[in-house]
Amino acid sequence: MTEPADRDLDLFEPRETDVFAGFEGDIPGEPGRIETWIRAYGPAAVAFVVVLVLWEALTRAFDVETFLLPKPSEIAQRFVVNFDVIWAAGFRTFFEALGGFVVGGVLAVVMALATVRWSAVREGLLPFAIAANTMPIIALAPIANNWFNVTSPVSKMAVVAVIVFFPVMINTARGLLEVQPEELELLRAAAATPRQILRLVRIPSALPFFFSSLKVASALSIIGAIVAEYFGGPQDVLGQYILNRANLFQFPDAWAAIVVASIIGITFYMVIVVAERLAMPWHVSLRETDTA
Amino acid sequence: MSDAVVLARGVGKVFGAGAARVEALTGIDLRIDQGEFISLIGPSGCGKSTLLRLIGDLLQPSTGELIVNGKEPRQARLDRDYGIVFQQATLLDWRTVRANVELPLEIMGVPKDERQARATEMLSLVQLEEFADHHPWQLSGGMQQRVAIARALSFRPALLLMDEPFGALDEMTRELMQQEVLRIWTETETTVVFVTHSIPEAVFLSTRVVVMSPRPGRISQVVDVPLPHPRNVDTRESDDYYRLITEVREALRRGEER
Amino acid sequence: MTDASEVVSTASRRSPRVRRVVGFLGVLAAVVVTWELYKVVGEALGGVVPGTELRLRPPPNDRFMPHSWDVVLQLFRPVRRNGELTVLLLGKAAMFTLREALVGFVVGGVIGFGLGVAFVRSTLAERAFMPYVVASQTVPIIAIAPMVVVWGGQLDVPQWLSVALIAAYLTFFPVTINTVRGLRSPAPTAVEMMRSYAATPSQVLWKLQVPSALPYIFTALKVSATASVIGAIVGELPAGFRDGLGRALLEFSQQFNMKKLMAAVLMSALAGILFVAVVTWFEHRLVAGDHRREG
Numbered sequence: 001m002t003e004p005a006d007r008d009l010d011l012f013e014p015r016e017t018d019v020f021a022g023f024e025g026d027i028p029g030e031p032g033r034i035e036t037w038i039r040a041y042g043p044a045a046v047a048f049v050v051v052l053v054l055w056e057a058l059t060r061a062f063d064v065e066t067f068l069l070p071k072p073s074e075i076a077q078r079f080v081v082n083f084d085v086i087w088a089a090g091f092r093t094f095f096e097a098l099g100g101f102v103v104g105g106v107l108a109v110v111m112a113l114a115t116v117r118w119s120a121v122r123e124g125l126l127p128f129a130i131a132a133n134t135m136p137i138i139a140l141a142p143i144a145n146n147w148f149n150v151t152s153p154v155s156k157m158a159v160v161a162v163i164v165f166f167p168v169m170i171n172t173a174r175g176l177l178e179v180q181p182e183e184l185e186l187l188r189a190a191a192a193t194p195r196q197i198l199r200l201v202r203i204p205s206a207l208p209f210f211f212s213s214l215k216v217a218s219a220l221s222i223i224g225a226i227v228a229e230y231f232g233g234p235q236d237v238l239g240q241y242i243l244n245r246a247n248l249f250q251f252p253d254a255w256a257a258i259v260v261a262s263i264i265g266i267t268f269y270m271v272i273v274v275a276e277r278l279a280m281p282w283h284v285s286l287r288e289t290d291t292a
Numbered sequence: 293m294s295d296a297v298v299l300a301r302g303v304g305k306v307f308g309a310g311a312a313r314v315e316a317l318t319g320i321d322l323r324i325d326q327g328e329f330i331s332l333i334g335p336s337g338c339g340k341s342t343l344l345r346l347i348g349d350l351l352q353p354s355t356g357e358l359i360v361n362g363k364e365p366r367q368a369r370l371d372r373d374y375g376i377v378f379q380q381a382t383l384l385d386w387r388t389v390r391a392n393v394e395l396p397l398e399i400m401g402v403p404k405d406e407r408q409a410r411a412t413e414m415l416s417l418v419q420l421e422e423f424a425d426h427h428p429w430q431l432s433g434g435m436q437q438r439v440a441i442a443r444a445l446s447f448r449p450a451l452l453l454m455d456e457p458f459g460a461l462d463e464m465t466r467e468l469m470q471q472e473v474l475r476i477w478t479e480t481e482t483t484v485v486f487v488t489h490s491i492p493e494a495v496f497l498s499t500r501v502v503v504m505s506p507r508p509g510r511i512s513q514v515v516d517v518p519l520p521h522p523r524n525v526d527t528r529e530s531d532d533y534y535r536l537i538t539e540v541r542e543a544l545r546r547g548e549e550r
Numbered sequence: 551m552t553d554a555s556e557v558v559s560t561a562s563r564r565s566p567r568v569r570r571v572v573g574f575l576g577v578l579a580a581v582v583v584t585w586e587l588y589k590v591v592g593e594a595l596g597g598v599v600p601g602t603e604l605r606l607r608p609p610p611n612d613r614f615m616p617h618s619w620d621v622v623l624q625l626f627r628p629v630r631r632n633g634e635l636t637v638l639l640l641g642k643a644a645m646f647t648l649r650e651a652l653v654g655f656v657v658g659g660v661i662g663f664g665l666g667v668a669f670v671r672s673t674l675a676e677r678a679f680m681p682y683v684v685a686s687q688t689v690p691i692i693a694i695a696p697m698v699v700v701w702g703g704q705l706d707v708p709q710w711l712s713v714a715l716i717a718a719y720l721t722f723f724p725v726t727i728n729t730v731r732g733l734r735s736p737a738p739t740a741v742e743m744m745r746s747y748a749a750t751p752s753q754v755l756w757k758l759q760v761p762s763a764l765p766y767i768f769t770a771l772k773v774s775a776t777a778s779v780i781g782a783i784v785g786e787l788p789a790g791f792r793d794g795l796g797r798a799l800l801e802f803s804q805q806f807n808m809k810k811l812m813a814a815v816l817m818s819a820l821a822g823i824l825f826v827a828v829v830t831w832f833e834h835r836l837v838a839g840d841h842r843r844e845g
Contacts, residue, residue, distance in 0.1 A: 047682070068704060127570035128577035134772070134826040136780045139795070139818040142803030142811055147608035154607075219690070226693045230787050231803060239693075246697040247788060249704065254697050261693060350742050369748055376746045378739040386761045386838040395757070396747045427838065 070252040079256035086241065090260040093229065093238040094268075096153045097221040100160020105217065107161070108168035109210070115173040116202060117194075126173055133166040138224065141231040151234040156225050163224040164217040168210070175209030176202045211276040218272050222265040296359070297451055297483045298324035298347055303356035305342055305509075315508035316342045320356065322502065322511065326450070329477055329484045331494035331501045333540065335548065339509025340487045344453050347485060348376055361450055372400065374451035375444030379459045381436035383428035383443075390415065390424040393443045400447060414442035417476060434465040438472065445480060452477075454486045458493070467528075470496055474523060491544070495536045496523060503540060505547030512547035515540050582618045589615055616809045621816065624809040636810060640798060640817040647786065647794040648821055650710050651778040654717020655825075658778075659771060662722040666729025666763075667755065676730075683726055691719050692777070695785040713785035717778035721771075728770035732763025768833040775825045783818065795821065 052072050058064075059071045066074060079086070115122040141159045148155035179201055187197050229239025238261055245254040303320040306313060317339040324330050332340035345351040346358060349365035360368035368374065375396075383392045393411040402410070415421045418438040428436055437457055444452060454473075458466045470493060477484055488494050494501045501515040517536055519527055527533055592610025599606060608614050616624075625637040633639070665683065669676035691698075695716050702712035736758055744754045786796030795818050802811040 048685070123569055124573040124576045124580075127573040131574050131823065134776045135819040135822040136776070136783055136795075138780055138784065139799055139815045142799050143808075143815060145803060146806060146808065146811070147614055223690045223693045226690075227695075227784050230696060230784065231800060242694075243696055243788070246700045249700070251697070251701060258690075258694055258697075261690060265690065345742075348742075348746055350745060369746065372748060374746065376743065378743070380737060380739055382737060382740045382743050384740075384758070384761065386764075399744075399747045399749045399753050399757070 066252065070255060074252040075255045075259070078252040079259060082253060082256060085236075086238070086257045086260050089236050089238045089241050089257065090264055092153070092234075092236060093156075093225050093261070094222070094264050096156035096228075096237070097160055097225040097268075099153065099157035100225065101164050101217060101221040103157065104161035104164030104221075105168050105214065108165045109172055111165075111169050112172035112176055112206075113198075116176050116198065122173075122177070126170065129166045129170050133170065137163050137166075138227050141228040144228070145232045150232045156228045156233065156237075159228040160221045160224045163220050167220070168213045168217050171209045171213035172206055175206030179205050207280050211272065211279070214272050215269060215276075218268045219265055222261060222268060226261060295326045296323050297326050297328075297361055298322065298485070299357075299359040300343075301357040303343075303346065303353045303358050305339070305346060305351065306354045317346070317353075317509040319510055324483060324485065326483055327481060328500060329474075329498045330486065331498040332485065332487045332504060333489070333491065333494045333501060334504030334509075334512075334544065335506055337506035337509065338504040338547075339506070340504050341455055342509065343504075344455055344485060344487050347451075348374060348453050368451075372396070372447055373449055374453055375447070375449045376453040377437070377440045377444050377455070377457045379456045381428070381433075381440040383436055383439055385428055388425050388427060389420065389431070389439050392428065392439055393446050395443060396447050402447075410446055411442075414446050415439075417445070417479065418442045418472070432465075433461050434469055437461070437469060441473070441476065445476070445482065448480070450483060452482045452484045454484065456487050456489060459489065466493070471524065473497065474521075478522070491537050491540050492528075495519075495533060495540060496528065501540050503543040503547055505544075513543040515543060585615070585618055589617070614808060616812060620809055621812045624813045625816075629810070636813055637817075640795070640814055643793060643795045643798045643814075644817050644821040646710075647779065647782045647796070648825060650713040650785075650794070651717045651775075651782040651825065654714035654719075654781075655721050655771075655774060655778045657714070658718035658721025658774065659725050661718065662725025662770070663729050663767065665722070665726045666733060669726070669730050670733040670759070671751070671755075683723060686719075687723050691716055692781050692784055695781055696788040699785045699791070700788050709786075709791055713782050716781045716785050720777040720781050721774035724770035724774050725767060728766040729763055732766030733759040735766065736762045764837050768829070768837060771829050772826055772833075775829045776822055779818075779822045779825055 056072050059069055064071075111121070111125060115126055138159065140162060141156075144155040144158040148158060176198075183201050183205075184197065187201060192200070225237075226239040226242070229237045230243055233240045235241075235244075238257055242254045242257050242261075245251070245257070300320045300322040303317060303322075304315070305317040306315050308314055316337075320343060332343060334340050342351060346353050347360055347365060349360075349369040352365075358365055361371075361373040363371070363373075383389075384395070387395070390408075390411050393414055394407045397407040397410060412421065412424070415424055418441055420435060420438055420442070423431060423435065428439070431439065440457070441452075457473075458469050461469060473484075473486075474497060476482075484497075486494075486497060495517055498517050501517060502511055503513045503515060504510065505512040515536065519530070519532055519536070589610045589612075592606050595606070597606050597609055597611065598604060612620075625635070625640070627636055628634065629636045629639045665679075669680060695713075698716060699709055699712040702715075703709060733755075740758060741754070744758055749757070782794070783796040783799070785791075786794040787800060791797050795814065798814045799811070799818065802814050
C-alpha cells in the first residue's frame, strides 16, 4: 500500500512531528539533524535563559540567602574568580575519565570480538557482563583507592574503565552478533573466510551500536570519575573540590565546578558524535526513522 | 435502492497540497448491494485501499457523496456496521485467541457471558475452537487471519472490508483461505468488499470485480462474474473461469494504457 | 576440565536461562580462580614485576587482597569487637539504601509514565515539554547527588528524601522516553482496527497502547533500577549521613580494612542485583513471554 498516511487518524500521531526523532535513542546510530536539533532544543534554550533571568530576579527580590539558593550571578562570579582552579581540576578529572574510557573501551572491543570467535566467551562473559551492569560498580571506587593509592589518577581510571567496559562490550557484541542471517548466508555462499565476514559484514553492522555505546560511555566516564573522587582523592580534582565546597556550604563555588564538568562532558560527547559521522557517513545520511 | 450497502457518487480523495498534491481517487461511482462479494483490483497507486478506508471512515472523502448502510460513513462506523481485516492480522500478542475475538465486543460493552458465547460461535465458524486459549504467536499465518476474520465478524456487521488479507500467505494456504472466506460469506450472509492484487483470487471470490487504474485513481471497468456457487476446485479448472481472468487482465491493461 | 565443559554443554541444551546462570557462575568462578592465582604467583615473585623494581599493583599480599573465602567469612564475623555480625550491619545498610532508591524509583516511574501518556495524547504538550525532559538529563544528577543532599539538609529536607528525589529524577527520564516510544509502537493497522470498532481514546490507550508499551517501559525500569541504587549510594556520601551502603563503604575504606570493604562491595552488588531481579520478576508477570524485549 503506497498511499500516504492521512492526518484524520488523530489517535496516532504522524511520525514527522515526532520531536523525539532527532534524539539519540537506544536504536543505535539514529541520526540527529541540525534543524531537528534546533527545533527540539530551541525552545528549551530560550526557556533556560528565561529561567535564569527569573531565578536571578526572584532571589534578589526576596533576598534569598546564598546557602538556600544561590543566584546565577553569584555562580557566574565564583566561576570567574576560581576559573584557574576549577579548570585545572576539570582537566585532571578529565584525564582520569579519558584514561579509563580508553582502557575500558579497548578491552571492551577486544572482548566483544572474542564473543564472535569463541562461543565460550559468548555464553559466559556476555551474561556475566549483563548481570554485572546491574550492579553499582561505583562501589569498587574505595577498593581502587586503596589498591592504587588514593591520590593517584590510576585509582579513578580503574573504576572508570570497569564502568565503561560493560556497556561498550555488551552493545558492541550485540552489533557484531546480530547480523541478518541472509547476509551471512550470502557471504558463505561466496566462500568468505570468517575474517572476511567479520570485516565486510559484522564490523560495519556493529559500528552504530559501538558508537551509541561510546556516547553513553563518554557521559559515564566523566560522572564516574567525579563520583569515584567522592570516595577519596587529591584536593585538586573536581569531585573533591565539589564535595569540599558543598560540605562547607559554599554552593556557588560547587555549582561553578559543576558547570565546568557539564561543559567538559558535552564537549567529550560532541567529539564522539563527530567521530561517528566521520566513521559512518553512509549511515547518518540515510536518516532512518524509528523502526520500532 | 434500499438494498445498497455502499453507494458512492463522484467520490474523490486528495492527499497533500501544492507540489505534493496527490489525487488518490477521482469520480468514483459505485453501488454495492446486500449480499454481494466485490473485489477491488488494480496496480499500486490506483486507490483501492484508499477507497476501502473511505468506506470504513478511516479516511474522509474530499469530494462526492458516500453512503454506507444508508448512513454517513462516520455514523456507520460508530454503529459498528462493518468489520475490517488487514493484510497483517494485527492480533494482540498479550491476549489469547479468544480474548482477541472478544475485543470489539469488550469495546462495545457487551456483557461477559454474551461475549464468551459469541466468541465461541465465531471460533467454530472459522474452525479454530481448539486454539481458543492459545496465543497468536503460536498460530500460523493462515490461522491468524482466520482469527482476524472471526474477530471482524464477532459483532455481526452487515459489511466486511478486507484489505489484501491473504497477501502474506503462501499460495496453497491462500487457496484454502479463499475457500474459507466464501464459506463464511455464505453462512453469515455478509456483504464483502475485498481488495486484492491477484486476478485469479478476485475472479474466484467475487460476484463482481471492480477494476481500477492509477494516476488519478479511478474505476476503469466493472466485470460481472456469473460463475455458479458454490465455487470450488472444479470452478478453478473451468473454461469460464479462465475466460473471466483474461477479461479482467485485459481490463487492467486498458486501464494502464490510458 | 572435561567435566566442566561437559556440564556446560549439557546445560546449553537446556533453556537459555539455565545457560545464562551457568555462564555467569562460570565467569565468577574464573574471577575467583584468577584472583587466587594472582596472589600465589605475585607472592612467589616477591610482589614485584619480574625483572624490574616496579611493585605489583594491586599488591598480592593478604592485607590488600584478602583471600576470597576470607571475604565471605568476614560476613559472619562481628563488625567490631562486641559489634553485630557484618552481614547484619550490611544487610540493614542495604535495606536502608534500597528503601530510599525504591521510593524514588516508584515516584519517578509513575511520573514518567504519566508524562509519556500526556505527551502522546497531546502533541502540544509534547512539543512544549519534551525538550525540557531531554535537557534535564544534561544535568549529571549522580555527580551532584552529594551536593543535593547537603543542600537539602540546609532546607531541612530529611536526607533520605533528598536521596529518594535523586532516584526519582534518574528514573523519570528513561521511563518517559520509553513510554512514549512504546505507546506509539502499535502498527498503524492496529490503530485503524481500534478506530473501526469506534473505540474511545481511553479504550485505545488501555487496550492497545499501554500493553504494547509495557515491554519498553520495563526496559527503562531495569536501567533506572540500577541507576537509582547508584544514586542512593552516592547520595549517602556527604558528611553527616549515618546509614546506608555509601556510608559503610566510606567507613570501611577509611579503616583500611579490605576484608570488610570487600564484604560491603559484595553486599552492594547483591543489593543492585536484587532490585533489578524484583523488577524483572514483575516484568515476567505482566508481559507475555513472546512480547518481551531484550534489555
